[in-house]
Amino acid sequence: MTATTPTADAAGDATPAEPPHLAERRRELADFVRSRRERLTPEVVGLPPGRRRRTPGLRREEVAQLASVGVSWYTWLEQARDITVSPQVLDAIARALRLDAPERSHLFGLAGAVDPAPRPTGVEVPQSLRAVLRQVEPFPASIQNCRYDLLQYNRTFSRLFTDLDALPPRDRNCMWLAFMDPGWKHALVERRETLELMVANFRRFGTAHYEETHWRQLVDRLLAASPEFREIWDRRNVADKVQEIKLFRNRDVGLVRLHADRLWTQPGWGMRLTVFSPADDETAEKLERLRRLAG
Incomplete structure (x- = not known):
């Protein structure tokens, strides 16, 4: 997603352009979530295989169902729209996508959110x-x-x-x-x-x-x-x-x-x-x- 240029409203005020790094971060988050969705199969998450699929992995509506979020909202997430993503929803998506610990940390880092269920502090020293x-x-x-x-x-x-x-x-x-x-x-x-x-x-x-x-x-x-x-x-x-x-x-x-x-x-x-x-x-x-x- 590219940054938009300032626009003027009826009063003549300009809306500042979004900082490019925020749009880039949302795009990276969207691409990452989509890549994790595409690697899963219905059988892995306990869903029926259904009819022939045109794309690999789960459908967007299936992930939305597993995470108990709206299909439109999840679609906007994968489209890198400027939407609010709460830690609780990210937690649900991480579980739905079967993310491991490094992937989960990466997800919350991209979203700029604090993980409500972080790794335990008692990490084993190699x-x-x-x-x-x-x-x-x-x-x-x-x-x-x-x-x-x-x-x-x-x-x-x-x-x-x-x-x-x-x-x-x-x-x-x-x-x-x-x-x-x-x-x-x-x-x-x-x-x-x-x-x-x-x-x-x-x-x-x-x-x-x-x-x-x-x-x-x-x-x-x-x-x-x-x-x-x-x-x-x-x-x-x-x-x-x-x-x-x-x-x-x-x-x-x-x-x-x-x-x-x-x-x-x-x-x-x-x-x-x-x-x-x-x-x-x-x-x-x-x-x-x-x-x-x-x-």
């Missing part, structure tokens, strides 16, 4: 990434999602801030620990600066997730438990950066100076690898000691 965590020791490293849940970590990381293995799984979240765990709070040398940056990054990461239950639950839990989090959260600052040098106070080896590098390994799930590397020779020696203690 064995290959677990091997990476082991191989980078003594560098502390962890696998986190964009909600700051600690999905996996190596031995050195387990002793860097607090004794992670002694904590219940529900509390193994960097946002929660930074505000609520005494050991973690003590480890942050530049604590206030670190907390403000963490919350600003967390708010930006959550832009596409605030309506998801697990995001809302974590924010609500922190708001109820920490006046300090509430005060920083209410500022509504956003950021996308990491402190150049991070200073941590470890209970076993003392002050360490670290660089932090993040690698997004599975952006669709928000899974990233974070590795802390020593910023000086003294810290490198301390990390070796910490690895031995953790081992």
Whole structure:
């Protein structure tokens, strides 16, 4: 669908042309939905085969029936019309078209909508990434999602801030620990600066997730438990950066100076690898000691 040119109404006012990227996004959404419809057969979705079909896959009216939406509305969707598409209707269409997890994520992304039934947060970390965590020791490293849940970590990381293995799984979240765990709070040398940056990054990461239950639950839990989090959260600052040098106070080896590098390994799930590397020779020696203690 191409952008239209401005038109004048009776009063002489011009209607602005639609931004080209919106029309392109609707066209991509329409083409994607149609391609998923055409790959399905009536037998797969439990419908009778009916008479000979002129086109492959399901008919539009069959998808509309399966999704409990109007045939005209669904037709407009595949025609890339400028229509409102709610998350609930997209959910019904995703189920009707038998979309898998990546396809479902792509559908909601094209529509610019928040998935009401997102992937679970307890994503299994692949064995290959677990091997990476082991191989980078003594560098502390962890696998986190964009909600700051600690999905996996190596031995050195387990002793860097607090004794992670002694904590219940529900509390193994960097946002929660930074505000609520005494050991973690003590480890942050530049604590206030670190907390403000963490919350600003967390708010930006959550832009596409605030309506998801697990995001809302974590924010609500922190708001109820920490006046300090509430005060920083209410500022509504956003950021996308990491402190150049991070200073941590470890209970076993003392002050360490670290660089932090993040690698997004599975952006669709928000899974990233974070590795802390020593910023000086003294810290490198301390990390070796910490690895031995953790081992």
